[in-house]
Amino acid sequence: MTGASSATRRVTHLNANWTPASGGDGSFELLVVTEDERRHSVPTTAAGLTALASVLRDGVVLLWDPDGQVLSIGNLFGEWIPADWSSRSGPASG
Known part of the structure; x- marks a missing residue:
């Protein structure tokens, strides 16, 4: 993904x-x-969580x-990142 570091990984679970x-x-x-x-703890606000929840749906990566x-x-509109993309198989181009 453009602008992402080589440490970027696909998210498998997201909890709040x-x-x-x-x-x-x-x-x-x-x-x-x-x-x-790996588990990453990220503080957020009620507004931030609301904004994030509004874009989570099937097909989003x-x-x-x-x-x-x-x-x-990724994939808010269209499929730029394949649904099965993994950092283990190499970075997505674009």
Whole structure:
């Protein structure tokens, strides 16, 4: 993926934890699990989680770049990244 580092891996699981706070939105944290079974903890806001949830659907490919702390969301429209893309087989071109 353009702009991604060589450490970028496909996301296999994405979970969120919410810690409530009195009088506020509380705090959210994403758990990003990549195809190499590494776990990455990423703090986010309620607004960030809402925006992310709005684009998650069948056909979307998530890629995590731990070097840049970037979650790339591929195939929002069209299929630029093959659904079975894996960093283990080489980077996607484009």
